[in-house]
Amino acid sequence: MSTQTESMNVAEVKEEHKELRDHSTCMGMIQPVQDALYVLNGKWKLPIIISLSFGNKRFSEMAREIPKITDRMLSKELRELEMNQLVKRTVYDTVPVVVEYSLTDYGSSLDPAISELRKWGIQHRERITRK
Amino acid sequence: MSTQTESMNVAEVKEEHKELRDHSTCMGMIQPVQDALYVLNGKWKLPIIISLSFGNKRFSEMAREIPKITDRMLSKELRELEMNQLVKRTVYDTVPVVVEYSLTDYGSSLDPAISELRKWGIQHRERITRK
């Protein structure tokens, strides 16, 4: 009887370890995505990055090119992206002054992720307009 | 002279068309990503989807598995994901009642995008801890 009780405990412990392992692996898969989301959060960061992936731009060019964005949000998000080194801001000392934004190599490294997201978005739009 | 003026105008018009085309193509690349973002917005939707990609789960399982999420947010986000048909909710008529959440095929179709985002997130974490 004690043997049976013991073996049950062992089974329970193994069960528990299995669950712990599952939880750990699952959390391990979630964490990196949350890390990415932390840097890319909000409505505008990815659109801004995409816009710059088509070439260096000036502030007002981007404001025209990104649908519905306001100057305030563009300014704010560019600052955050610059702090995270995804975007570079270059001031040309001309008269009048010219400010140019560009993607860093690090910013460009988001390309595969953005590409997959775009593919899904295209499918998604087709799906919801179909209905 | 009139010829020159004309040819300049044509050049200008072409320039303008080129810019219009660029803006259009750029906006065309941004739009699908914004469509995707619209469905996946917030801190929790992708973590929830990832959690379910490891198998069907019950409410409290997910609450334990997703770091820092509250019941309220889990409940709210699951409802939205269900409305967008990314997640399916099944109620088993047992005593006590069992509710199981699962990914739809449509939800699973986000896998490539999530995978790329995860890759980037891993690189990103390495980069910021290195410094």
Next chain:
DNA sequence: CGGCATCCATCATGATACTG
């Protein structure tokens, strides 16, 4: 167990106007 209701704080975004 699987949530919902309520209250409250903070944050994100938007609208508008203004500046060097």
Next chain:
DNA sequence: CAGTATCATGATGGATGCCG
């Protein structure tokens, strides 16, 4: 041109307690 300042609003998220 390249932003900033100010104000308003809604969304997000935490804490707590309750219910069937």
